[in-house]
Amino acid sequence: xxxxxxTIKPLLLTGANPASRWFSYAGLGIGVLLxxxxxxxFINIQGLMKKASIRKNGxxxxxxTKIITNDNMGKDNRFTPAExxxxxxxxxxDDAAPLISNRFKVIASAGDAIPFxxxxxxxxxxxxxxxxxxxxxxxxxxxxxxxxxxxxDFLEMYNVFAPSYGLPQMSQATASNVTISLYxxxxxxxxxxxxxxxxxxDRVNSLLAPKEFIDWANKTLEGAEEKKATRVYLKTKDAxxxxxxxFLDSKQYRVNKDKTAFGRGKQILQGVVTxxxxxxxxxxxxxxxxxxxxxxxxxARSKDNLQLLITLGYSPSWISKKVASQFIPVYVIVVIAAxxxxxxxxxxxxxxxxxxxxxxxxxxxxxxxAVALLLIILSGFANFKLVKRIVGRLNN
Amino acid sequence: xxxxxxxxxxxxxxNVLPVYFEEGRKNQSEIWGKNLTFTKGEYVKIVAPSxxxxxxxxxxxxxxxxxxxxxITYENKKIxxxxxxxxxxxxxxxxxxxxxxxxxxxxxxxxxxxxxxxQLNPFHPADKIKQMAxxxxxxxxxxxxxxxxxxxxxxxxxxxxxxxxxxxxxxxDEPFSHLDNENAxxxxxxxxxxxxxxxxxxxxxxxERVDYFPFTKLYHL
Numbered sequence: 001x002x003x004x005x006x007t008i009k010p011l012l013l014t015g016a017n018p019a020s021r022w023f024s025y026a027g028l029g030i031g032v033l034l035x036x037x038x039x040x041x042f043i044n045i046q047g048l049m050k051k052a053s054i055r056k057n058g059x060x061x062x063x064x065t066k067i068i069t070n071d072n073m074g075k076d077n078r079f080t081p082a083e084x085x086x087x088x089x090x091x092x093x094d095d096a097a098p099l100i101s102n103r104f105k106v107i108a109s110a111g112d113a114i115p116f117x118x119x120x121x122x123x124x125x126x127x128x129x130x131x132x133x134x135x136x137x138x139x140x141x142x143x144x145x146x147x148x149x150x151x152x153d154f155l156e157m158y159n160v161f162a163p164s165y166g167l168p169q170m171s172q173a174t175a176s177n178v179t180i181s182l183y184x185x186x187x188x189x190x191x192x193x194x195x196x197x198x199x200x201x202d203r204v205n206s207l208l209a210p211k212e213f214i215d216w217a218n219k220t221l222e223g224a225e226e227k228k229a230t231r232v233y234l235k236t237k238d239a240x241x242x243x244x245x246x247f248l249d250s251k252q253y254r255v256n257k258d259k260t261a262f263g264r265g266k267q268i269l270q271g272v273v274t275x276x277x278x279x280x281x282x283x284x285x286x287x288x289x290x291x292x293x294x295x296x297x298x299x300a301r302s303k304d305n306l307q308l309l310i311t312l313g314y315s316p317s318w319i320s321k322k323v324a325s326q327f328i329p330v331y332v333i334v335v336i337a338a339x340x341x342x343x344x345x346x347x348x349x350x351x352x353x354x355x356x357x358x359x360x361x362x363x364x365x366x367x368x369x370a371v372a373l374l375l376i377i378l379s380g381f382a383n384f385k386l387v388k389r390i391v392g393r394l395n396n
Numbered sequence: 397x398x399x400x401x402x403x404x405x406x407x408x409x410x411n412v413l414p415v416y417f418e419e420g421r422k423n424q425s426e427i428w429g430k431n432l433t434f435t436k437g438e439y440v441k442i443v444a445p446s447x448x449x450x451x452x453x454x455x456x457x458x459x460x461x462x463x464x465x466x467x468i469t470y471e472n473k474k475i476x477x478x479x480x481x482x483x484x485x486x487x488x489x490x491x492x493x494x495x496x497x498x499x500x501x502x503x504x505x506x507x508x509x510x511x512x513x514x515q516l517n518p519f520h521p522a523d524k525i526k527q528m529a530x531x532x533x534x535x536x537x538x539x540x541x542x543x544x545x546x547x548x549x550x551x552x553x554x555x556x557x558x559x560x561x562x563x564x565x566x567x568x569d570e571p572f573s574h575l576d577n578e579n580a581x582x583x584x585x586x587x588x589x590x591x592x593x594x595x596x597x598x599x600x601x602x603x604e605r606v607d608y609f610p611f612t613k614l615y616h617l
Contacts (some may be wrong), residue, residue: 003515007508007511007512007515008512010504011504011512013500033602251608305501308499308501310484311479312487312501312512312513312515312516312519312557313484313486313487313488313513313517313561314484314488314516315480315481315484316480316481316484317481318484355551392480
């Protein structure tokens with residue numbers, strides 16, 4: 001039969017200063033709150049950023065160009081095949097494909113339907129990199145009709161300036177029905193093709209023609225084989241990966257602005273939140289240290305009583321367990337209180353700041369609960385070890 | 397098998413001497429430096445003048461101090477080699493003691509002091525505390541804090557405390573130093589009764605012989 005702790009409780013933890021105890025509880029609570037709230041914010045940022053990038057099949061596609069400065073202006077600032085290979089070889093890049101542009105002159109006109117004609121450019125990109133590739137996006141030599149994938153942004157731009165030029169505004173469906181004449185002219189000859197918009201792309205800001213057509217026309221009309229590219233598309237698991245951004249910076253490559261703006265913001269936010277989390281860990285450690293000093297003081301003040309209990313035959317490990325278990329409810333209450341406050345913060349953040357955006361949850365992420373549980377176990381264990389050591393010193 | 401059981405119940409001293417005593421003490425003493433065996437059921441009287449190491453011997457036997465040469469064994473286990481946990485078991489099951497310096501919790505009541513010991517390994521029900529206290533004349537002190545009791549009263553509390561647990565050996569270190577003859581006799585009678593109940597050995601160290609202790613062995617320290 002185990003003796004009752006109730007009888008010996010008054011002998012222990014006597015005369016300790018309650019202020020130092022409450023300070024250490026408060027410190028522990030603040031530290032745990034900082035840690036849990038930082039973890040939840042970190043998870044929130046991940047959720048928000050994931051939604052912000054256009055992902056297909058779990059990948060981000062971003063276009064990269066070289067930064068044009070006063071120094072390199074006028075030089076050939078296109079990507080060489082070697083540079084493209086270098087990009088491909090990076091661990092954070094899953095694939096890279098150049099945008100091959102036309103070397104011959106192209107004039108597009110819409111005939112009588114829309115009295116509009118302009119010099120345009122055509123580019124070719126590996127089909128795997130295009131978000132919308134219809135089955136008819138193919139070209140073989142001798143084919144008059146050239147399928148075109150048109151940038152949604154370009155159509156939007158056209159609709160902005162069309163009224164000022166007396167041109168009709170067009171929906172995507174109408175634009176798809178317009179047959180465009182493509183007058184192509186190079187050193188070696190000229191040809192006229194009929195182009196149709198077969199798809200619109202949200203991802204690629206360009207007029208895309210099948211690669212076979214661009215290669216054939218460059219060779220046949222201009223006598224050139226284009227290997228270099230002004231733009232390269234990258235396929236990556238995370239367009240906001242810090243390593244990727246750092247690498248691109250070091251190479252003086254410029255990335256699609258919107259996405260990097262997100263990326264930079266995410267980097268800074270994550271940095272701040274991580275620092276806050278680390279600060280939380282530090283505060284937790286400090287609070288536990290303060291608590292251990294408090295505990296040593298308490299045991300020191302009850303030293304005579306503890307020593308006499310051991311002399312009378314009480315087991316030191318039984319006493320340690322009983323003393324240590326006195327503080328377990330305190331740890332549990334402190335951590336649960338911090339967890340509750342974190343939950344309220346998360347709910348308020350989701351509801352009032354984020355207006356219930358579906359990417360976020362009002363409930364805390366499960367990992368926050370897991371960390372809270374881990375903290376209870378860790379602090380309880382550290383506490384028991386400490387008490388055991390202090391009581392062990394009293395043996396006689 | 398019989399031999400084994402007997403062997404279990406023995407306390408053996410082999411050539412024991414406090415490290416701070418010179419070797420010459422062995423020649424003057426019937427305990428120091430001798431090989432002795434105490435068995436359950438025996439009443440051992442140790443007459444020890446001041447400074448002869450009486451309290452040291454009791455502390456050695458109780459496992460509180462290890463500053464001696466030679467060996468003390470209970471159940472063939474050397475007392476100075478027991479772990480803190482083993483020692484706790486030994487003190488709650490086999491060896492009980494009345495300290496010369498009493499060692500009570502001063503801020504607890506007499507009853508609480510006794511209950512703290514009783515509940516550790518109860519040999520008697522809780523109401524036995526009151527019976528024993530009344531028998532030794534401190535029944536009215538049960539609710540008083542130990543620190544406001546007289547030395548004589550505290551000594552009786554200490555004696556009762558030693559009798560609330562099971563034991564094979566009861567160590568008495570000047571247990572009557574603050575008691576008059578009448579109260580000392582009453583206390584002795586109670587201790588003898590309780591020892592008989594357990595068939596325990598009493599090792600009684602005092603400055604001089606006490607007539608009302610029916611010793612079976614007598615040693616001069």
